[in-house]
Amino acid sequence: MSLLQVQDLTVSAGARELVHGVSFDLRPGERLGLVGESGSGKSLTAMAIVGLLAPGLTAGGSVLLDGQQMIGRPDRDLVRLRGAVASVVFQDPRSALDPLMRLGDQLAAPIRRRAVREGRALSSAQLRAEQIRWLDRVAIPEPDRILRAWPHEVSGGQRQRIAIAMALACGPRLLIADEPTTALDVSSQAEVLDLLGGLVRDEGLSLLFISHDLPVVARICDRVVVMRQGRAVEEGPTARVFTDPQDPYSQGLVAAARRLQSALENPA
Amino acid sequence: MRRNLWIGAVLVGLNAAVAALTLVWLPYGPTEMSGGRLSPPSWAHPAGTDRLGRDYLTQVMIGARIAMTVGIGAALLGGLIGTTLGVLAAFARRGLDDALAATLDILIAFPTLLLAMLVVAASDGASLWTAILAIGLAMSAIIARLVRILTKRVLAQDYITAARCSGLGWGKITIAHILPNILPTVMVAVALQFGLAVIAEASLSYLGLGTPPPNASWGQLLQQAQSTVFRAPMGVIAPGLALISLVLGINFLADGLRDLMDADEEIQP
Numbered sequence: 377m378s379l380l381q382v383q384d385l386t387v388s389a390g391a392r393e394l395v396h397g398v399s400f401d402l403r404p405g406e407r408l409g410l411v412g413e414s415g416s417g418k419s420l421t422a423m424a425i426v427g428l429l430a431p432g433l434t435a436g437g438s439v440l441l442d443g444q445q446m447i448g449r450p451d452r453d454l455v456r457l458r459g460a461v462a463s464v465v466f467q468d469p470r471s472a473l474d475p476l477m478r479l480g481d482q483l484a485a486p487i488r489r490r491a492v493r494e495g496r497a498l499s500s501a502q503l504r505a506e507q508i509r510w511l512d513r514v515a516i517p518e519p520d521r522i523l524r525a526w527p528h529e530v531s532g533g534q535r536q537r538i539a540i541a542m543a544l545a546c547g548p549r550l551l552i553a554d555e556p557t558t559a560l561d562v563s564s565q566a567e568v569l570d571l572l573g574g575l576v577r578d579e580g581l582s583l584l585f586i587s588h589d590l591p592v593v594a595r596i597c598d599r600v601v602v603m604r605q606g607r608a609v610e611e612g613p614t615a616r617v618f619t620d621p622q623d624p625y626s627q628g629l630v631a632a633a634r635r636l637q638s639a640l641e642n643p644a
Numbered sequence: 645m646r647r648n649l650w651i652g653a654v655l656v657g658l659n660a661a662v663a664a665l666t667l668v669w670l671p672y673g674p675t676e677m678s679g680g681r682l683s684p685p686s687w688a689h690p691a692g693t694d695r696l697g698r699d700y701l702t703q704v705m706i707g708a709r710i711a712m713t714v715g716i717g718a719a720l721l722g723g724l725i726g727t728t729l730g731v732l733a734a735f736a737r738r739g740l741d742d743a744l745a746a747t748l749d750i751l752i753a754f755p756t757l758l759l760a761m762l763v764v765a766a767s768d769g770a771s772l773w774t775a776i777l778a779i780g781l782a783m784s785a786i787i788a789r790l791v792r793i794l795t796k797r798v799l800a801q802d803y804i805t806a807a808r809c810s811g812l813g814w815g816k817i818t819i820a821h822i823l824p825n826i827l828p829t830v831m832v833a834v835a836l837q838f839g840l841a842v843i844a845e846a847s848l849s850y851l852g853l854g855t856p857p858p859n860a861s862w863g864q865l866l867q868q869a870q871s872t873v874f875r876a877p878m879g880v881i882a883p884g885l886a887l888i889s890l891v892l893g894i895n896f897l898a899d900g901l902r903d904l905m906d907a908d909e910e911i912q913p
């Protein structure tokens with residue numbers, strides 16, 4: 377059975393429709409990429425799935441997340457549903473963490489929430505061990521210093537990894553990553569990407585990975601949905617879409633990505 | 645750079661110390677006719693006496709207590725109501741939020757003095773409490789508008805959305821993330837409002853809408869002394885200087901706090 381079933385999803389701002397009926401499925405353990413140019417409705421689609429659209433935006437259609445309808449539900453219900461199922465990581469490392477809270481305290485929050493949800497008691501020694509384990513899993517050295525540090529005392533790449541650790545520490549089955557590496561430099565981008573891919577595999581999570589960068593998606597996803605102007609124009613296994621795109625827009629995307637790749641490989 | 649903070653702390657501290665002192669000691673009784681009428685400053689009466697022979701210094705000291713009480717009371721009231729309303733408005737659905745924002749704008753446009761007169765008229769006469777209530781209410785609208793905007797700014801941050809997604813409810817988000825992030829700015833605003841509250845109280849009691857005699861506030865002293873300003877100028881100068889010292893002190897303090905925060909912010913990206 378699907379973990380996530382999106383059917384005819386629409387998102388509107390007042391009378392203006394921004395996402396026009398998108399449908400796709402996500403099975404447990406599957407990694408799905410959502411690609412498309414800027415403004416094509418990728419983030420809106422993702423936020424509608426977890427019921428976190430900005431005020432003034434409304435969603436229509438149907439989203440079944442772990443069998444629960446997410447559209448048209450009051451926020452009170454959604455808080456509980458989301459907590460156990462989905463987590464998000466965003467693009468901007470500057471706003472990924474609370475600037476006025478020590479990193480250790482921020483990381484402790486999802487660990488505690490998970491323990492409460494699973495009805496486990498959590499001693500402070502256990503909590504600390506968990507914090508250190510998560511830092512280790514996102515490859516952050518010097519856990520003692522980091523746990524006491526403020527967000528402005530660590531690099532953008534480290535902040536992004538801590539955000540990933542926080543997203544995974546609450547024990548979701550679906551991770552939504554909205555361009556989590558776009559704001560990073562090329563080398564930390566590759567590192568964070570491989571890290572994310574590895575963690576998702578190890579934990580057996582489903583991943584909804586959003587990017588406008590086709591090669592990045594190809595590196596980490598099994599299947600892709602190509603979006604354009606609020607519509608899903610193509611869907612298929614990553615390898616197939618990459619080698620044999622059907623939609624003219626996807627063909628353009630793939631051709632552009634190939635040109636870039638060959639330019640990088642054979643500098644003139 | 646810390647100079648503002650120091651000047652402010654000394655001036656406000658002085659006023660606060662005098663206010664506290666009046667609780668245990670006064671040079672003379674508040675209604676005691678201890679000297680000649682309108683006598684000039686002397687060792688016995690450093691600020692002279694009023695037209696009933698009461699000591700001016702005593703009255704100015706009591707005025708400091710009233711100013712501090714009203715200032716702190718109104719700041720607490722306005723800060724609490726304002727912060728609560730502002731956070732609620734920021735969380736509210738679009739329509740309710742718009743309605744609240746419009747109400748706040750109207751309240752802010754409404755003169756504090758007029759509001760105070762309404763409160764006095766609605767209660768059974770002017771007192772310390774009507775002054776605190778009226779000024780605190782006027783202040784809460786200004787704080788609420790600020791808090792609403794600050795809260796929305798925090799709510800737009802990714803870490804809030806991420807926390808909500810992983811199951812953190814609104815109440816906990818408010819306590820863990822919103823309040824700590826808006827508090828520094830709100831504190832500076834409340835400090836500035838404190839200064840305005842002291843002025844508003846002086847205006848109210850000048851108009852006879854403040855605390856009733858014999859616990860006269862500075863505004864009332866000014867009003868009483870104005871007819872004898874040429875024979876006994878100290879009657880105006882003493883409460884006037886006291887008022888200026890406190891209001892200036894509060895403003896210096898607020899500026900100093902803001903400088904401190906800006907310096908903090910520069911560390912962060």
Ligand SMILES: Nc1ncnc2c1ncn2[C@@H]1O[C@H](COP(=O)(O)OP(=O)(O)OP(=O)(O)O)[C@@H](O)[C@H]1O
Binds near residue numbers: 394414416418588
């Ligand atoms: N709160 C909003 N109110 C009105 N329109 C919005 C709102 N948020 C987004 N939009 C519009 O919806 C469209 C899709 O936005 P979305 O953020 O989903 O794009 P995206 O595919 O994520 O782009 P990017 O790659 O730049 O992040 C855009 O045209 C955007 O202007």
Ligand SMILES: [Mg+2]
Binds near residue numbers: 418419420554
């Ligand atoms: Mg986006």
